[in-house]
Amino acid sequence: MATAATKRRSRTTYAILGFLADGPKSGYEIKQDIEVQANHFWSESFGQIYPVLKKLTAEELIEKVDSPDSGKRSRQRYAISALGLAELKEWIVDPAEYATIRSEFLLKLFFGSHVDLDVSLQHLEEYKSWHLRRQNVYTKYRQELAKDKAPESPESVYKMAVLEFGIESTKMALEWSQKTADNLKATAES
Amino acid sequence: MATAATKRRSRTTYAILGFLADGPKSGYEIKQDIEVQANHFWSESFGQIYPVLKKLTAEELIEKVDSPDSGKRSRQRYAISALGLAELKEWIVDPAEYATIRSEFLLKLFFGSHVDLDVSLQHLEEYKSWHLRRQNVYTKYRQELAKDKAPESPESVYKMAVLEFGIESTKMALEWSQKTADNLKATAES
């Protein structure tokens, strides 16, 4: 098993490999990292993480490390292997697939003519507060990225770029929500 | 079966009911409508549409209409029933669920430090052209919405609002892509 196998793996696999490339982690820590750093564009459930961790260990893309973590809770950390890193890189290079998003919120708004105006306005309000909450998370994480580590480290630059995407998204979403709510109200009055 | 049953149905169900609320359609036509009108926030596959259509007929939320469609290809149209409309409305009123998006593109960019700068620039290029293609679709559909029907009809207003979201999204995405590409290049040079 010298060269990296090229069969397609689940995206969970690559997400895990990617986060392990930052350093050894347990399944639990991977989940936390994803929630903090990647909340706006990725998610994983434990039911997915643990089995994949097991499988990747068997295939030697990652390996258990005995944490000199004396006294801590029982947890098992994994480190990415050279083979794993090679597969991760291969995957990153591959063109990304653009899965169509399914936004329940937009679907409901789309069908808004069948219900009272208030319903759609309410949906828009919830949507706005959802994005406002996210804005807070972003600003917090941005500060961390800016000072905690070397701000010009190669990883930080990429992570910052993706974070920037989240920030711009919320900004756009908030502006659009406001505009749309105003529009709907105006149309109803006439 | 007088009152609308309240058990949760798949989102495909409601998407179908919603599009049928615009008028009787076949499974094939529903798919087309979704692709034209809802491309940026929804999608359905035939493998999902036809079985649901069957199930909804059995439950009397929709009913077969014998199309006076003489000479046309063999196709079966369905119309939404009063019961179906009631369930649709119930669902629209319910708070929307915000499923976390999973963007393979953003994940790859996030891990960009592990590969050559060119790889990420290439991903950004593809991302840009993907959004440019969408922009064309949007402008076309916008014109249709504006002239084809009464532009101030209640449905058009909601559909326009959602389309506007798509337009703003692509705009934001294109600006961010450009900025990010420039940033990455600048950081690499220093």
Place this chain on the structure above:
DNA sequence: GCTAGCATGTAACTGGTTACATGATTCT
């Protein structure tokens, strides 16, 4: 000693996609 949270794991389910099979109709 008890509770809350840390941590791992598995089994069952489900929503949805892909691939396949089939036939009708229209156009050339």
Place this chain on the structure above:
DNA sequence: AGAATCATGTAACCAGTTACATGCTAGC
């Protein structure tokens, strides 16, 4: 006649979520 595309349908598969089960550790 043959190709393209319209149109419906099903079976197999799969990725991912939910719910459940378990046990450890830290703090009260």
